[in-house]
Amino acid sequence: MVVALVFLVVGLMQLSDLYWLRHRGEVVTARVVSVEVHPKGRDTIKVTYVPRGGQAVAAKTSNYHHAEVGKTIEIRYDREKPDRMQAADWTLSYTFTLLMYGGAGALVVLFALLDVRFNITSRLRGIVIRPLGGRSS
Numbered sequence: 001m002v003v004a005l006v007f008l009v010v011g012l013m014q015l016s017d018l019y020w021l022r023h024r025g026e027v028v029t030a031r032v033v034s035v036e037v038h039p040k041g042r043d044t045i046k047v048t049y050v051p052r053g054g055q056a057v058a059a060k061t062s063n064y065h066h067a068e069v070g071k072t073i074e075i076r077y078d079r080e081k082p083d084r085m086q087a088a089d090w091t092l093s094y095t096f097t098l099l100m101y102g103g104a105g106a107l108v109v110l111f112a113l114l115d116v117r118f119n120i121t122s123r124l125r126g127i128v129i130r131p132l133g134g135r136s137s
Helices: 002-024 094-118 120-124
Strands: 025-036 044-049 057-061 072-078 081-087
Touching (some): 002 025, 044 072, 057 072
Antiparallel strands (some): 044 057
C-alpha cells in the first residue's frame, strides 16, 4: 500500500506541474546547455533562459522531443515558478499522467488486495528456481 501511495503522490506532483504550465505557462526561447544520456531511461536536457522581466534561469527537463547542445528551443515555463518548465513542443495532456501513475497505483492496490485474499506472496516464497542443465547444490 505504501508503493501505491508513492505512485499517488508522484502522480499528483506531475499533474500539478502540468496544471500550472497549462494555466500560467509562457513560451520563451532557451539555449540547450547539455544533454544527459540515460541508457535505461529518458534523456535529460539542461537549458538556460530568461523569464519575462527576470534573471537567467538554468533548469533540467526530460519533457522534450529533440534538442542539441548549443541550439535554441522553445520552452514553456511557469511565470510564478520560473524553474518549472518543459519544452514547448511537449504535450500538456493529463491523459498519460493519469494512466501512468493512476494505473500503476491501481495495479499495486489490486495486487495487495489479491494477496490479502489469496496469500500470493507466501505461496511464491516456496518456489525454487534452478539453473537449466546444471546441478543444484
